[in-house]
Amino acid sequence: MATWQPSRAGAPWRGPAAVAVQDRMFRALAVLRFVVLANTVVVFAVRHDELVRPALGVAVLAVLAGWTVVGSLVMRRARRRTAPVLGLDLALGAAALLLTPVVKGPDFALSLPGYWVMTPLLAWAVCLRWSGGLLAGVVLAACDLAVRPEITQTNVGNVFLLLIGGPIVGYLCGSLQQMAARRDAAERAAAAAEERARLARAVHDGVLQVLALVQRRGPELGGDGVELGRLAGEQEGSLRALIARQDALVPPRRTGAAPLGAAPLDAATVDLTVPLGARVDTRPPVASLVGTGGAVEVPVGVADELVAAVGACLDNVARHVGEDAAAWVLLEDTGAAVVVTVRDAGPGIAPGRLDEAATQGRLGVSGSVRGRLADLGGSAELTTGPGGTVWQLTWPRR
Template sequence: MSVELPLWRALTGYRILTLCYALAIFAINYDEYAHPLGGALYMGVLTVWMALTWNRSSAPERCTKRFLMADLALALAGILVTAVVDTPARIDGGAATLPSIWTGGAVLGLAIKGGWRWAAAGSTLVALANLAERGSPARDTVHNVLLVWVSSIAIGYIVEVARASERTLARALRIEAATRERERLARDIHDSVLQVLAMVQRRGAALGGEAAELGRMAGEQEIALRTLVAGGLLPPQRSAERAEEAGQAGDAEPGGSAPDAPRIPAGPIDVGALLAPYAGADVSFAGPGTPVLLEAAAAAELAAAVGAALDNVRKHAGEGARAWILLEDEPGAVIVSVRDDGPGIPEGRLADAEREGRMGVALSIRGRLRELGGSAELVSVPGQGTEVELKVPRGNGKEQR
């Protein structure tokens, strides 16, 4: 719950209670006013205004700037009208204005909505109106004006600090959730993927031939994954150090030399060639008959995003679900659509997953496309499956066929 919500609720209660107080004071002193009917007219307007807007101050979405300005204007009008409908003797004696302490609600609303600067502006206007109504800066008037001015500014400042603290806490919680998810993934990778890659490397080296090449590739991926799990990507020249650490841990071939980190080829490559291996018994792939060229780095990230989308299908669409990959070659962009016939994603599930630190869609798919200057649009209908559209703009003319 927002730290502001109790303040808005308290303000609503304050406005209602102070209206009742102002009406009671006016009723008790009705016969003492110089023009009681004029005062009654204002109090009637104030009562109707409160009846129509009593719940506008219960939430920040409903308490708009326009409403606050109107509320303050009505309070200022009541203070100035008091000088007309009340007697000079009562005014000089320090009698309450028509809105009385209800005026404080208008200033407090400004403080909660806009902070201490809005509160200072509103309370200053109230002070000027009180001085104009009284005609001179009497001691009790100055005392009340300073009380409203200081208290409203203090509340406005407290609200600003509370908002900043709430934003900081929310950011810390997101970081903590992301860190927990990274640690969980690191444990899973270490306990499964790294062990399998190490075994493939050892078996490939023992068998020789084509298996040795497969083992070498597995060793490269093991080094890259171990580097990532250990705390981030390192420069290629440190790959040998990571390989030695892996050998000491028992996961790499003893005495073996570490291969260089894999390099991304330069120039455009065919996106279809990267996506075709995803096709299988449950995944269909369709694309143009001609190569769809894209810069190698962008094509690799796009293919990885497609792989992440297919992983989500396997994890969440259930057994027997099918997926379709459609590659489209547009003049200014490459578009890949991944669709499945699973149960779909419940409304709000992605937002909940992101708040809980599960960043599969946010990072593996949308994050990759965002870094490429593209976009990832996800459309899901419960019971009718999910479709992810990945769009990568072409960087320059070299990618055109």
């Protein structure tokens, strides 16, 4: 049987995050049930000599105690918080109030259930928010006033607390559920956006680079090569435009947010010198690797991202400076961080060119370099000028 909820379509409290909030509240309510039950039993025992029908009072308290145990177990699961269960919870509280003059006589001061009546009130407020809390408060207040031989200022104060406490708790519960649902949706959207960014980097480092190479080399083949280069250029432009539109959907990283792509330090590690040397030796431009003279152990995932970022830097050198251009890669391990420096002797990057490239969907800098280091919790600093371009990629050890 489904959980009894308002019929409002698209209500944010129907999602898993909202149900989790409600579950936590009912766990706290289960503890409260036993606390107020103990208080009711103690008051009953202390003032038993004032009772007109003590046997009936004991029976009523036994029912409340039994329901406290059974109700707490039943309502632990969201699917069991149905209309009959909540209705029975409220009915027991109201019946205990109505039986108070029968058990204690007409001149009673404290009601038979005492503070126990607050538990069905809170259950209705948590399940049905402010409207449920108000309805339960009205029922309990009406029962309490109906058995009073004389309405005093204390009675009015108790009724006031019932009528205002239920809606307030219900409103706060609804607000918490909405915030939890929105946070859950925002986290899913951020995760999807981050995944799109990672896929965009993979496309850039693979498909787009190949298309750009075909576009450059196609005309050199003559004949069909010219047409092949033209088609490759068109597809490259279309794919870059698509990536640019998707990249615009990626939300900015929150200040202090945990790096999404960082691997734990106790994960499988690899000597960064090995994959970095393989990348430097297998593809243009002509690059030299200067290492530390020893192993630089980093998590495998971190090594993959650092090597890919260095590869993107070298691809930019090959494309914009030339495949025969010289480049240098320096690997340092300071203990607190791993620093990889990529330098070339080209003409440098013109002012505003990186921003223009990002709007065109060219992710060599914004995605493949800076994006990767940001996901690792590191940084990518660029220094460029007529004497060449220097990238300093820093991954801090945590």
